[in-house]
Amino acid sequence: MTDLLSSAPRPAVSGRADAPTFAVISGEQVRQALSGRERQLVELVETAYRLHGAGESVNPPSYFLRFPDRPTARIIALPAAIGGPDRVDGLKWISSFPDNVGAGLPRASAVLILNDHDTGYPFACLESSIISATRTAASAALAADWLSRGRTRPTRVGFFGTGLIARYIHTFLAGTGWDFEAVGVHDVSADSAEGYCGYLRQAGTTARITVHDSAEDLVRASDLVVFATVAGRPHVTDPALFSHNPLVLHVSLRDLAPEILLGSANFVDDVEHCLKADTSPHLVEQLTGNRDFLNGTLEDVMAGRAAPPTDRPVVFSPFGLGVLDLVVGKYVYDEVSRTGDLRLIDDFFHELRRYG
Numbered sequence: 001m002t003d004l005l006s007s008a009p010r011p012a013v014s015g016r017a018d019a020p021t022f023a024v025i026s027g028e029q030v031r032q033a034l035s036g037r038e039r040q041l042v043e044l045v046e047t048a049y050r051l052h053g054a055g056e057s058v059n060p061p062s063y064f065l066r067f068p069d070r071p072t073a074r075i076i077a078l079p080a081a082i083g084g085p086d087r088v089d090g091l092k093w094i095s096s097f098p099d100n101v102g103a104g105l106p107r108a109s110a111v112l113i114l115n116d117h118d119t120g121y122p123f124a125c126l127e128s129s130i131i132s133a134t135r136t137a138a139s140a141a142l143a144a145d146w147l148s149r150g151r152t153r154p155t156r157v158g159f160f161g162t163g164l165i166a167r168y169i170h171t172f173l174a175g176t177g178w179d180f181e182a183v184g185v186h187d188v189s190a191d192s193a194e195g196y197c198g199y200l201r202q203a204g205t206t207a208r209i210t211v212h213d214s215a216e217d218l219v220r221a222s223d224l225v226v227f228a229t230v231a232g233r234p235h236v237t238d239p240a241l242f243s244h245n246p247l248v249l250h251v252s253l254r255d256l257a258p259e260i261l262l263g264s265a266n267f268v269d270d271v272e273h274c275l276k277a278d279t280s281p282h283l284v285e286q287l288t289g290n291r292d293f294l295n296g297t298l299e300d301v302m303a304g305r306a307a308p309p310t311d312r313p314v315v316f317s318p319f320g321l322g323v324l325d326l327v328v329g330k331y332v333y334d335e336v337s338r339t340g341d342l343r344l345i346d347d348f349f350h351e352l353r354r355y356g
């Protein structure tokens, strides 16, 4: 990766800063920069978690903008800064409008702004629904790897909710070496389940594909369960469904009843972030009045401070950290710069002399 300072505004020898530039990076450019790079991106996300764990980040709480007239919709602001050789600051601004899906548009849309570490100047605006899905899927694949070490490696994956995020997670699992003998699919929408099966076939999966009409059957048939629904409150309530001790990637955060988490080992990406906004772990904290049910963060596992047990279900609930968007966004920016395809907006910053 190139150093941030080689492509962003920097002080000149005279003491005057070079004129800052501003680039706009389209979804197609983002896709090109990221496609087929699953292993590299999982490593990038692992590095970001380690920097975050070492305190080399600033990642304040996300801000949720909600609307009385559109109760299912929200727009979330995720400001963050990450250190390390590719240090960068920035903001992800991501909308979730679930009714879009019925109108033929994806639920989520987003932009990511990158700010220069030294001057604070924003230097790029990137289409970010792909970056967001990518960092979420890379984090899920990383967790599947680390949390299954020392346990029997899953061979039967079940996707509970089969939208864009589920597709990206499958791509990242497949792209980082997971080879499943069975892929189970469950969705309240038969069209979504069918569309997902089409994707799986197109992706060339050799696994046996089963659409489960019953949520219970999907969970029982899977030793790796991926939750990627848009449920606002728990709808899976029976701990007995998890008696085979699966690894659960609880990416949509609000599907599992507290009883299930209380019978499981629980890992999160960041404790303060995850115990908010009525996520299932937040509900457990409200119910029990403590955080004793948490076994640690994924970074604790990576650093050897915590280990997933073999005799209980293991649940990973990632809130989704802005620092992950930053590292993936910066990676895209550097790739597009490297190929000479940056589209700079002429004269974006206009008032650059203090007295005109």
Ligand SMILES: NC(=O)c1ccc[n+]([C@@H]2O[C@H](COP(=O)([O-])OP(=O)(O)OC[C@H]3O[C@@H](n4cnc5c(N)ncnc54)[C@H](O)[C@@H]3O)[C@@H](O)[C@H]2O)c1
Residues within 6 Å of the ligand: 096, 098, 101, 107, 108, 132, 133, 136, 160, 161, 162, 163, 164, 165, 166, 186, 187, 188, 189, 192, 228, 229, 230, 231, 235, 251, 252, 253, 318, 319, 320, 321
């Ligand atoms: N934790 C993170 O970092 C992170 C990041 C990005 C997205 N997400 C979450 O991932 C989820 C999925 O996002 P997406 O873009 O794929 O959404 P999407 O709308 O494209 O797909 C969601 C799917 O879930 C299905 N569904 C809804 N309720 C269900 C239920 N009770 N049982 C089974 N299926 C159900 C829908 O029919 C739909 O097919 C969202 O909740 C989103 O907030 C989490």
